Amino acid sequence: MRSNTASLAPGFTLFPSLKPLHTTLFFHQIFVLILTFLAYASFHASRKPPSIVKSVLGPTVQTNSTSNDTGWAPFNGPEGTHRLGELDLAFLTSYAIGMYFAGHVGDRIDLRLFLVFGMMGSGILTIIFGFGYWFDVHLLGYFIGVQVICGVFQSIGWPCVVSVVGNWFGKEKRGLIMGVWTSHTSVGNIIGSVVASGVLEFGWGWSFLVPGILIIVVGILVFCFLVVSPDDLGFEMVSGKEIEMSLGEENVANLEKAESEEAGLLENKDSDSLAAIGFLEAWRLPGVAPFSFCLFFSKLVAYTFLYWLPFYIRHTAIAGVHLSHKTAGILSTIFDIGGVLGGVLAGFISDVIDARAVTSVTFLLLSIPALILYRIYGSVSMVTNIGLMFISGLLVNGPYSLITTAVAADLGTQDLIKGNSRALATVTAIIDGTGSVGAALGPLLAGYVSTRGWNSVFLMLIFAIFFASIFLVRVAKTEIGRMVSEEKELGSSVTAS
Numbered sequence: 001m002r003s004n005t006a007s008l009a010p011g012f013t014l015f016p017s018l019k020p021l022h023t024t025l026f027f028h029q030i031f032v033l034i035l036t037f038l039a040y041a042s043f044h045a046s047r048k049p050p051s052i053v054k055s056v057l058g059p060t061v062q063t064n065s066t067s068n069d070t071g072w073a074p075f076n077g078p079e080g081t082h083r084l085g086e087l088d089l090a091f092l093t094s095y096a097i098g099m100y101f102a103g104h105v106g107d108r109i110d111l112r113l114f115l116v117f118g119m120m121g122s123g124i125l126t127i128i129f130g131f132g133y134w135f136d137v138h139l140l141g142y143f144i145g146v147q148v149i150c151g152v153f154q155s156i157g158w159p160c161v162v163s164v165v166g167n168w169f170g171k172e173k174r175g176l177i178m179g180v181w182t183s184h185t186s187v188g189n190i191i192g193s194v195v196a197s198g199v200l201e202f203g204w205g206w207s208f209l210v211p212g213i214l215i216i217v218v219g220i221l222v223f224c225f226l227v228v229s230p231d232d233l234g235f236e237m238v239s240g241k242e243i244e245m246s247l248g249e250e251n252v253a254n255l256e257k258a259e260s261e262e263a264g265l266l267e268n269k270d271s272d273s274l275a276a277i278g279f280l281e282a283w284r285l286p287g288v289a290p291f292s293f294c295l296f297f298s299k300l301v302a303y304t305f306l307y308w309l310p311f312y313i314r315h316t317a318i319a320g321v322h323l324s325h326k327t328a329g330i331l332s333t334i335f336d337i338g339g340v341l342g343g344v345l346a347g348f349i350s351d352v353i354d355a356r357a358v359t360s361v362t363f364l365l366l367s368i369p370a371l372i373l374y375r376i377y378g379s380v381s382m383v384t385n386i387g388l389m390f391i392s393g394l395l396v397n398g399p400y401s402l403i404t405t406a407v408a409a410d411l412g413t414q415d416l417i418k419g420n421s422r423a424l425a426t427v428t429a430i431i432d433g434t435g436s437v438g439a440a441l442g443p444l445l446a447g448y449v450s451t452r453g454w455n456s457v458f459l460m461l462i463f464a465i466f467f468a469s470i471f472l473v474r475v476a477k478t479e480i481g482r483m484v485s486e487e488k489e490l491g492s493s494v495t496a497s
Contacts, residue, residue, distance in 0.1 A: 008232055009112060011224035018225075020233050028233060032168050033181055035226050036161040039115065041188035042215040043157040046126045048192025049211055050087065050147075051307045052329045053204040055314040058084050072204070073138040083140060085447020088307050091147035091154075092440030098155030099436050103429020106159045111228045115164075118156025119219030125150035126212035133205025155436075158404070159429040166428075167229040179347020182401040186339035186393075189306065193336070197329030282426045290471045291403050294360065295435030297468035298400045300442035301367075301461045305335055305396065307443040312454060319381050334386050338393025343401030345394070350402060355483060357475035360399035364469045367395035368462050375458045399468075404432050438464075 012018050020028075057075040070076065075083050106114055129146045131137070169177055195214070196207035227233055283289060314328040323331065342363070350359040374388040442464070449456045 009223070009225050009227060012227075014224070020235065025230065025235050028227065028230070028235070029168050031225070032164060032227065033177075035222055036165055037181055037184045037187075038218050039119065039222050039226075040157055040161050041184040041191060042119065042211075042218040043122060043154060044185050044188025045192035045195065046122055046211040046215045047091075047154065048189055048306075049126070049130075049196045049207045050091070051310050051332075052193060052196040052200065052325075053207050054084055054308070054311040055325050055328060056200065056204050058311065074140045081447045081450055083447075084311075085444045086140075087143055087147055088443035088447070089440055090144040091151040092303065092436060092443065094148045094151030095155045096433055096436035096440055098152040099158065099429050099433030101429075102156045103159040103426045103433070106156075106163060106429070107426055111160045111164055112222065112226045114156060115160040115226070116219050116223045118153050118160070119215050119222065121153030122150060122157075123212045123214075123216035123219065125153060126208050126215070130205040130208025130212065133203050133208075155433075158432050159426075162404075162428045164226070164228055177347070179344040179350075179401065182343045182347070182404065183340040185401065186336035186343065186397060189336040189339075190333045193310070193329050193333045197326045200326055200329070282430055285427065287475060288427060288430060290475050291357075292431045292434035294468045294471040295400070295403045295431055296438035297464040297471075298364070298396075298403065298438070299435035300438035300464045301396055301468075302400045303439035304442035304446045304457070304461060305393075308446045308450070308457075309335055312457075316379055316454070318379050318385050331386075331389075334389045335393035336397075338390040338395075339397030339401070342394035342396070342398035346398035346402040353483070355476070355479040356402060357472045358479050360402055361469050361472050361476050363395050363398040364465050364472075367392065368465055370395050371458055371461060371465075375455065396465075400435075404428075404435065 017023075018031075057072040057080075059076060059078070059080040060071055071080065075087075077083075102114075102118075125146055129143065129150070132142060132146075137143075165178070165181065191214075192211055195210050199206035199210055309332040310325075310329045313323060313331055314325060315322075346359055346363055350356045353359065370388065370392045374385075374392050378385045378388050442461075445460060446457050449460055
């Protein structure tokens with residue numbers, strides 16, 4: 001990314017102690033991780049309300065107890081689940097389409113301002129959706145229209161935060177760092193679920209209003225304090241290592257490194273001077289296509305759970321008892337808690353074995369029996385439901401988190417494009433944009449397929465996981481071959497010594 005000290009966040013003027021004269025590169029790396037974590041967690045928190053209110057808006061659940069549930073037109077009729085699925089499709093389709101353009105734009109303008117623009121728009125549109133409750137709106141076109149526009153604003157977030165983090169961190173331990181950082185997705189889902197469920201009893205509009213305000217508040221923090229690149233503060237990153245800014249005081253010791261640093265800096269300048277990578281050119285980069293199509297099916301599964309799990313729990317008796325709207329919403333967070341550990345674990349394992357595809361395929365294949373067990377035994381008791389839901393979340397979200405973060409960052413900064421960091425947002429947008437097409441399709445299909453029974457929905461998810469694995473088989477074989485050859489070379493060197 002281009003250095004632009006003129007666009008330095010205003011918070012550094014208000015708090016001069018945050019400037020490099022008083023702080024280190026490591027401090028700012030942690031600060032950027034925290035800010036981008038909060039930013040994307042708030043994006044996901046504001047996406048969660050539709051899944052929480054589904055059971056209130058949609059067809060009612062027939063229980064043994066008296067219920068005042070009447071639903072909310074136009075979602076409470078015989079075709080209610082279809083309409084709810086179409087609502088998800090409206091949001092996720094515009095999100096997927098917007099993702100491709102957002103990455104392209106993000107490589108060319110100030111990422112901090114672009115990210116804040118997306119956060120503010122997302123917050124306002126989320127609040128406007130909730131206004132439908134207080135203004136007694138029953139027009140399907142109103143809700144779909146709001147979701148379409150909101151999806152465009154939401155699509156801005158991911159390419160921006162991944163590109164910013166990619167600017168601040170090298171490839172070393174990227175899987176683990178990204179694995180911990182990407183838990184913002186699950187943390188955001190948990191926060192959104194708890195907040196939306198907690199205020200649901202006051203009216204479903206509140207479930208949109210509070211998360212909408214939350215993302216706006218976090219957006220203000222991002223505007224005030226986010227720094228897009230180390231260059232903006234005078235730091236330089238050469239081969240992932242820190243070169244402290246001299247601040248006008250040249251040290252004799254630095255002169256000993258002058259030649260090597262100069263070569264690295266010239267290379268960086270040459271890279272920055274390159275035009276941002278083209279859309280089709282990015283598609284041709286090694287690994288981009290297979291990981292993109294793998295993510296298509298992975299996100300289909302993950303987002304089906306994101307948008308339909310509370311509804312499924314509400315409509316499935318656990319130990320013979322149907323749970324309340326609030327309890328179903330809060331219980332669904334167990335899936336996301338498992339997802340937090342899954343993302344960290346997948347990132348750590350992929351760093352240790354240096355094989356992203358092998359790690360992803362392993363998690364995907366293990367998630368198939370996990371989903372089968374959850375469907376069969378999840379209704380036996382609350383304990384089995386929680387345990388199997390946690391394991392399912394861990395295995396489903398592990399590869400999804402790994403591909404959208406560490407893999408995207410690796411592919412966007414690979415040697416073939418000479419470390420051109422301006423390609424990162426474009427590659428990230430392609431991978432997550434393709435995944436988002438699957439994310440749009442999954443909840444829509446679930447809305448239609450669920451009318452034939454939940455067994456059909458789970459069968460659909462299992463087939464999707466299988467296809468996700470297929471797309472990475474060739475890449476995984478290449479990684480295994482490389483690992484075997486490296487092991488042989490190591491053995492030969494030990495024997496020779």
